[in-house]
Amino acid sequence: MTRRISWTLLVLTSVLLVLAVVPLAVLMTGRERVTYRDSQRSATRVIAAAAEEHLSDHKPALTMRRELAAAARAGDCAAVYDASAHLVASTPCTAAQGEEAVELVRDVLAGHEPEPPESEGRLLAAEPAGEVRRPAGAAVLARSAAPLDARIAAIWGWSAVIGVAGLAASMVLSVRLARWVGRPLSVLDASARRLGEGALDERADVGSGPPEVRRLAGTFNTMAARTEALVHGHRAVIADVSHQLRTPLAALRLRLDVLATGAEDGIAAELAAAQEEIARLSRLVDGLLAVARAEQATPRPTAVRTEAVVAERVAAWSPVAEERGVRLAAVSGGPSPVVASGAGHLEQILDNLIANAVEAVDEDGSVTLDVRSEGDFARVRVRDDGPGMTAEAKEVAFRRFGNREARGTGLGLAIVHRLVTVNGGTARLEDTPGGGLTVELRLPLWRESGSGQGGATKILTGSEEDVSEFPSADGTA
Template sequence: MSRRIALVIFGLLTALLILAVVPLGLSLTANEQASFRFGTESGARQLSAQAEEYLADHKPPTEMNHALSEATERGDCAAVFRPSGAVAGSTACPADLSAQAAALAAAVRPGQDDAVTAQHGDWLVAAVPVGDDGNLTGVAVLARSADPVEDRATAVWGWLAGTALLVLVLGALFARRLGQWVARPLTVLGAAATDFGEGYLEARAPANGGPEEVRELSTAFNRMAERIESLIGSHRDWVADVSHQLRTPLTALRLRADLLAEEAPEPLAAEMAGLQAELARLAGLVDGLLAVARAEGDVPSPQTVRADSVAADRVAAWEPVARDRGLELGLEASGPVKARIGPGHLDQMLDNLIANALDSVPDGGAVLISLSGGRETVVVRVADDGPGMSEQARANAFRRFGRSGTGGSGLGLAIVHRLATVNGGRVALEPTPGGGLTVLIELPAAR
């Protein structure tokens, strides 16, 4: 996240610099060129004024020659032409530049006020008429090299580029620090939330760094975590208390019923047997409710579990029960299948599903457990060839005491659904081809 923040700020800063530096550079370059043109034309006008004394006023050419000498010292090329095109005075200039000056001088007309300019390579040539009152007594031509202007423009662009680069470097450092200042508390908060979600209920986020909004978020998370930890602790204590309070009187009641059944006369034997069955059913119902309560209060700490090994152990544990009932219990696994799940959760899910399947399958039936694994998901299927469920029964099967039509308490599938969802998986019920019910469990795969 800090990298994205830094990149966004750096991108905005780069765009702002481009929008500011490029127009500024173009403006400064244009000003340099305009100043250069103005200076060249001003030099030509000064030469024209000094040549006028010689050509129009017929004074000695001293001032004109002095002006030509100054042009030579500046590195300019200058020439004064008579109306006939003859050269009245000039500096030493290249032949092609002298020809360009003569051609430009021929283009000047009497009464013309504006200078005539032309570009000749790196030289700017300006021609100005000599004379007043519309009388053309000659033409002053000045050619000046544009190399100094280009050097100054290059220096301007270099200065702007260096300044922009320095600003970018400082901006990158600032963006990086800003991104870390904003993102680091969020990263720590995300890590604390992940630890809390994986069962480490003591995880807290520091609330003393980053922007004010992030600190408030960390404080709110810590309050929430403390509240949830307190609620889960209270729930676990309640489950333990209920387990102790209910199991003890139920056990004593069943023992008394067993003693009475042994001494009961024949007319009461059937009634006592029914009482014992109801007490056994009540004990199973209490165990189921406690299992649901534990599942709802449990916060998983996912671990890498060999799902195929767990399934093999549960099949081995339930196989004698299936054999006594004349049922077939099988397992299919393509190889090692690793899932990411809380310890003991897959065992509980398989125990509930196998128990439900064995209770619903008639004599001679079969229950098949199959496992398959992918990069993201592990799929566990428990299929039987029993009576199956209607569509409405499947829709209500995951509710507590849902009517499945199999005669069970309606708690086993609720436990399976709870354990699957808290581990980031899901459970679905599908008809088995040929009759029966298939329970499909999808769990996160271990990477």
């Protein structure tokens, strides 16, 4: 914006200066030429008047020669011609005696007013001696055009200086104006970006810039304060619900354990079934809380090396997979991409996907994780050779309890989808060639210049951050 405003004002000022300075310089140049010509013609008339006394009245040529001498001292060349265009007297220089001067004299003697020509850097002027219709002769004055050219050059030079000074002043003022307008907007943009990245206490500066920008900053601060209060309120509600639900569930489970001790076989079986329902309810509560926390997530992106996180999660889930007789492996398609993701989010995403895949495949099945870069994104695929999903199930799989065929709570993929999208990525489901389900994630690559985190360069590998903020929803979709 600063550059656009500056260039716009600079172009506008340039146009105004051209429209003002150039016509003024042209006008002054024309006036200077007229003044110079009038001065030359006045000097020529003086010589012509002295020549008339000699040519018409036959007086001594003393006055005429005195005027010619004065013209010579002034640096001019002058000559006097009689009615037959014959040279009568002249200054030592011969610039007023050439063919052009003679032609000019003949035109004057014939009663014409020719346009004075320029010869060899000198301007010629001719005036009749006596009456215009019947002149007794003519006087010719040749004056150097150098003074006139110098004055004209000075006029254009000063005009150029004025134009450049005006452009410089305009540039300074336009840059200051553009910064006055653009800098608060840039600060407001940065504040909005940081607020979107999770800094809920971020506020914009309302003390600089135009009134409209200050009002916009004030409105932004009001919105940010309300958003912060709303998010904190939701987090408080989740914390209260978590405490209020988990505590009675734990107490109920302990009481069932006590009742099951020493109970008869029939009653013990009923109590065991009740304990299973209590455990299922606990998992459901944990899953709902995890989804709610994921939906409220406003992550601050950090640089996460995907290959290290994938290797760590594969190692963590390998014992579970071996126990179920499932082959769990990771493959790499080149250099490890570094993605921009909230701390712990990629670990939570992979935990839910691996848990779902391991639970879905039969014994001797396989689960494969594939990571590679594609343009500005990193593609992460989790493939299994299990039963897969129907087209109807895939359409609703990312919704809460959307998949009625799920063996667990049906919240795992909802958490995955929320965490992927909140980090600027996408998630989709497709069939695995040969049978099974493939979950494909596209996560944005880390760009330090556009991260908005003050140039942070710490790269997380998964083991450096606590990932317990979003607990797994029992490991199944």
